[in-house]
Amino acid sequence: MALEIEFAPLSVEELPALAAEKKAEGARFVQLLAVNTEEGIDLVYTFMKGGVLTNHEIKGVGPDMTVPSITDQFLAAFVFENEAHDLFGVSISDIAIDFGGNFYALSQKEPMTIISPEQKAAREKAKKLAAAKAAKERQAAATAAQAEYLAGHPDAQAGSKPRGPIEPSGSDDLDARLAGVDPEKVARVKAALAAKAKKAAKAEAAAKESALEEKLAGMDPEKAAKVRAAMEAKAAREAAAQKEGE
Structure with missing residues (x-):
């Protein structure tokens, strides 16, 4: 049969x-x-x-x-x-017999991926296009937020022409442009801008980490493991130095 x-x-x-x-x-x-x-x-x-x-x-x-x-x-x-x-x-x-990630003794924690040079180039191009699009969208959102804020706060724009997107909180330019505005509203605006800047920095760090992981994935596993170890040691030294300086 x-x-x-x-x-x-x-x-x-x-x-x-x-x-x-x-x-x-x-x-x-x-x-x-x-x-x-x-x-x-x-x-x-x-x-x-x-x-x-x-x-x-x-x-x-x-x-x-x-x-x-x-x-x-x-x-x-x-x-x-x-x-x-x-x-x-x-x-x-809920695996009945779960080795918790230790079923294999691996030289690197992340899964290995073997891709062709063409695939790698296509992925890198797609990431760059996505990053450029995200940056453009953030710029447009910042401009729109500024226009909306100034439209509802005549005092903030009296005597001055609208300029580029509002800078992150803490800049002299922002303080000057919000002079005379209700302090509570100013605090909310600054908090929102600080949160947005923090989010953007986090996204940028994630993008860099993703690019690094992509590069390490194409390396020899042993070499990649050494690179990771060196990076972890450097991060530990920087953290220790920062702690001593506090």
């Missing part, structure tokens, strides 16, 4: 019910395959019964998603689920 192979789409929410159904009908769990794609991690759950091999695919699992374990139905799946977590960074909850 020839082996039949079937493929079917599957969602994260449907996974527990599928596992229970396969267990009830006497199917055998064969494997869990993880595949790294541009959209995220694809998970393929394979079951077999009566010479029919069925593959159920969950597409594009991202770092913010959690996949439920099927070890309550098929205990053997714990090996595959720990592997998907350690090697591909997939978050899987």
Whole structure:
């Protein structure tokens, strides 16, 4: 009898019910395959019964998603689920035998990704375009916020022409432009601008970290581990120096 192979789409929410159904009908769990794609991690759950091999695919699992374990139905799946977590960074909850990220002794904590030079160039270009778009949107939002504020506060614009986007709180220019405005309103404006500046700085730091991780992912694992160790040591020294200066 020839082996039949079937493929079917599957969602994260449907996974527990599928596992229970396969267990009830006497199917055998064969494997869990993880595949790294541009959209995220694809998970393929394979079951077999009566010479029919069925593959159920969950597409594009991202770092913010959690996949439920099927070890309550098929205990053997714990090996595959720990592997998907350690090697591909997939978050899987309630694994019956959970190694907590120590199923493999890895030289780096983050999952490894091998991409072609073309893929790397395309990703870097996409990141630059996204960063430029975000900067443009922030500039437009700042300009709009300034226009809205000045429209509702004639005293703030009397005797002066509107200039560029409001600078972060604490600048002499901002203090001069808000002179004469109700102190409570000034405090709210400055607090909002400070929060916005902090958010922008955080986003910039995240973008730099993401770019660095992309670069390290393409390195030899041993070399990448050394780079990470050197960076962590430098951060520790800077933190210690800052603490001493306080």
